Amino acid sequence: MPILLEVNNLSKSFKLNRNWFDRKAFTALEPISFEVQAHQTLAIVGETGSGKSTLAKLLVGAELPTTGSIKLNGQTLQPGDFKQRCQHVRMIFQDSGTTLNPSLTIGQLLNEPLLLNTKLKEEDRHCLIRETLQKVGLLAEHMNFYPHMFSGGQKQRISLARAIILQPQVIILDEALASLDPSLRSQMINLLLDLQEQMGLAYILISHNLGIVRHFSDKIMVLSKGQVMEMGETSVILKKPKHQYTKKLILNQRFQLLHK
């Protein structure tokens, strides 16, 4: 399978300017390199402060990297060139409800990325919005609804619709499944898996529920303090963790899962 996303030596450090003479840098992410193929899911696990959200922000272009490059289909994604990037790399956030503009209807919300990024006519845009809503399991009538009229699970679906409407190749899920109720979560996982099969999407899943990670992902990356502890096939690493940190992480969750 061809490599979809290629990351080389990506790193991020923040400058801490205490005063004019005392300048220090805080490294949030040490240089890392990895590859993601189409139809594949890369899971990123780690504690808070381990740099996984920084990595997500770098990939989506919300932060400028200190070093390194990101290649999509062999083409370098220029930092700061949002027009090119936001068509191919999309992100779903943790609190989906708060990312939807309350004063716009769902139709207007989904119209915005199309208006800014494509040259489609109004009827075509309308059709595409209709199709996308049906793809994520909503009705076409929902176009005229406002965000407050939906439940939490439906809002998550709307943000998924907003993510896939530009036919991206990579979707970043930043704890997108954590706040959902269990029965809605399994619905959402099924939906994401279906879309992956149909559209050949690559997911980058940031999560600390290892049960979901085990089920959902092909590859796993364990981050701690901005450094990659381990990377490889999910099934292999979760069965035989090599690094002490990974062992601790798994043990903590298994402790909860193990039944008396």
Added chain:
Amino acid sequence: MNLLDIRNLSIVLKSATNPILAVDRVSLTMKEGEVRGLVGESGSGKSLLAQAIIGVLDDKWQVDADRFHWRGKDLMRLSIDERKAIISKDVAMIFQEPMACLDPTMTIGKQLTEAVDGEQLSGYFWQKNRQRKETAMTLLHKVGIKQHKICLKKYPHQLNDALCQRVMIAMALAKRPILLIADEPTTAMESTNQGQIFRLLASLNQLKNMSILLISHDLENVTHWTNTITVMYSGQFVEAGTTKHIFEQPFHPYTRALVDSSPKSNRGLPAKSRLMALPGSIPILQHLPIGCRLGPRCPRAQQECVIAPKVTNYHGHQFSCHFSLKDSY
């Protein structure tokens, strides 16, 4: 004797046009020294039930119950002051949103020393003040805050969510309660620290014989720590029984779906296969289905389900369903 015995508790949101039945005839019993899990998805009324137990619901809500006993005393017949005296002495609660529940105008130290029970202290007032401070410090150590000196001087907005939650737990433990109601005590924390808090609660349960009502939206988070579990859905009672029964032989289709959708029971499934999921979503309070509220989503629903089923008891395992899975095992 049962510590807490609630039979058919209903909570109604009063309104002029149409009152909403948020919690519909839920029963809950707790024995001394028991750890009970109360599981339900959002909007299932589990937090409302907890708030009704400690009596912090305001005038908008109307609470009715056939029986509401605390250690043999009927709480419904007591005056508000008597009830407050009993509850504030014996019951403590860890609230869901730690940031919102701490006083923003006082330092953590002040709030925590205020919560320390005066009866544990002895001596003159300066000795008492010192004891208070020391107790506050040991409490912070207990919940895993090492830098107590810094933490005691801070205001709630200066700490992050996880630390606030720990402070809340410390405040709840300060009273040495007989019953601790923990409403999602570890949501803001990372998984590595969650175990620490649960271990603390479990050790208090064993050493001090403190009963715990553990409220959670996720079934699998609580299974390791509880003896018994009560499941609720959309304000209705679903199933109650020992943790083992609930997890291995659930009688109610909803519990079955919850167990099946958890990653633990799906360990046998190949990766990326579809998970079992109930269709539809949780009904909102304004449009509740009549009868069994699971009806529209239930795989086993039939015509009888428009009438709410009665609670059936089978060897101490209670469930409310017309078409239970009891015979399928």
